Amino acid sequence: MKISNAHLRSFRNHNETAFEFASQINVLLGENGQGKTNALEALSFLCLTKSFYASTDATVMQQQKKFFEIKSTLESDEGKNFQVRITYDDVKKEKKFTINGADVEKFSTVIGMFPVVILSPENNSITFGSPADRRKFINLVISQSSKSYVEDSIEYRRIVRQRNTILSMAKGKDCSNEISPWNEMLVRYGARIIYKRNQFLTEFEPYIAQTYLDIVAERETPKIEYLPSVFIRQDSTIEEVATAIETKLAKKKNDELRFQTTLVGPHRDEIIFSLNGLSLKQFASQGQHKTFLIALKVAEFFFLKERCNETPIFLLDDVFSELDENRSRKILSLVQSLGQIFITTTSEKIFDGTDWNGKQRRKFFIKNGETVNELLAA
Template sequence: MRLKSLRLINFRNHAETTIQCCDKTNVFLGENGEGKTNILEAISYLCLTKSFFGSNDGTVLQIGKPSFELDGEIHSDSEISYHTRVLYSGNPKEKKFSINKSPVEKFSGVIGQFPIVILSPESGSVTFGMPADRRKFMDFVISQSSKLYLEDLIEYRRILKQRNKILLDAKLQRTDCSELLEPWDNGLVEHGALLMQRRWKFVQEFHPHIVKAHRLLSAETETPSLQYHPSVTVDSFEEQSGIREQFYNALQQARTEERRTGSTAIGPHKDELDFTINNIELRKFASQGQHKTFLVALKTAEFFYLRERCNETPILLLDDVFSELDSHRSKQLLELIHPLGQTFITATNKNLFPAKFDWTESNRKFFIHQGAVVYDEASNFIN
């Protein structure tokens, strides 16, 4: 798919910004704090109904303004045109999302229709950070490729919250909560087993993509891999009934520990996903360069995976990723992403792009200053 144009009104520091995008590389250049990343965040709202940073709607609303509006024109791979619109207004303020003027009731239903892949400075935590960062990665990718997964995830989180509340209350009041937990145990196990099976499957499906992407970036001697370590020991992920039974039994055994801590001890919210290169754990032993290469490979693999699963070419958003790369690596990354699809890049350094970079109809640069596009070379190409 391609984003043909977008319009931001009272969104962060953009009072009114309209951008006509090109089909390949769109580059937003400007000094720090001018509003480049805010444009990518707006794209995330238009494709996923929300911010990829997890910012809430009240935070992205321009300070002092009563409402914000975003409009996007998206063309699918099969050239179907969609107008997506976000409106946050009213008293109390409420977010509305519409596609081709039809209001969308369930926002989660939009996830996956307009797939996006994001690489930003925050993405680094997926290889460096805690297990929660890798679960987030897994959930983000699988949710875009499976509506059922997202529904189970939302339901699992709701049940987990309730269950944790019961456990915590019982701990503080020193009471027995076994009977209260019973119905929540069943829900936790039912949705949790579905999440575990889907995560296990995802790791199998994702593997060839990460190997392929890593090959594009590094020597053949380095073989990347992903391993799924569920917090519940499961003999086989083939059958739902087996996973449910083992999860349920493990949950009963964990009861004493849960009473002590006042929280749910096991389940998909405690799963781990390990990344390795040549069977060596990336998080603990990899060099900086290996981390960076793995991260770019992971994002490229995410792109290939989503394109296959969603039957739609994702949009790539690269926020400030070139600042850390030398010119050779920048060039390599640009060459890698160029054939993939439409890309939106933010950068502070305009000299980053190779002198011979083809600034033609398919690659466009914009200069952003104080929340506005001050130069758009759509009608005036310069090198």
């Protein structure tokens, strides 16, 4: 997949910005705070129907404005063109997504159509942060490769919210009657999600092993271990997962009343990363964290490429500023071979000595939400 062009209106600090992108390498250059990340955010918005930050639609709308719009032409690997348009109307609180002029009714159907991999400073929390950060990472990968997972996740969140409301209104008293239908739902949807995550992490393992090997010369073995909130085996069936949730739910009944919240289910899952058998979070150096994260993202790229049958676009937000020259060069030479990439940076120095192998490139100077673009010689 490729993004041929994008037209942003009233999106963050972009009043009206038009991009004609190169089919391979796009560099967004500019000082801090000028609107580079905002431009990548708009591109991810096209692919995910929302921001990759936890922001609402109203926050990405330019201040003092009542709407925003992103228009773009995307081209699939097979050469099919898609005119995509997103508009948000803050007065009606209405978001519209159209593809080739036709309204998309259910936004979840778009996820995975235009696969995207994002590597941004925020992602540091995937290896450094809480279990929720790791769940968010795998959720985004699985969601782009499985429509049912997106829908199950939306439904599951609703179920947990409902259960939590019932538990908090019960104020510690028995609420078996009210909660019982929600228990059934939690078991059904929770099992689907845990089963899918289990399957995904097993399938993802060889991808991360391979990319790690590509990035790191010495032999370090990365591992991803799934610790769901209920006991399952790697080959558990979905029925077995359901039974495990049901059993634990019954066991935790009193605790749930006491803490007034849902204590069992995939929203309590943990994912552990390790290198040579040592937990990344506890033992790894900064450099190992960074390398692991990049390996995860490149693995995500290859995984999605295969599962979606479409080459993802790769957004690299301020990635190279934190890396030493040697590592930067290695990562750059790896990512430039992937597909269409978008790199933001404050300094072109990071590209010194980069061999672009004749790839089509464009450079955009971003200043105060505006851009000047320039075609570069290959």
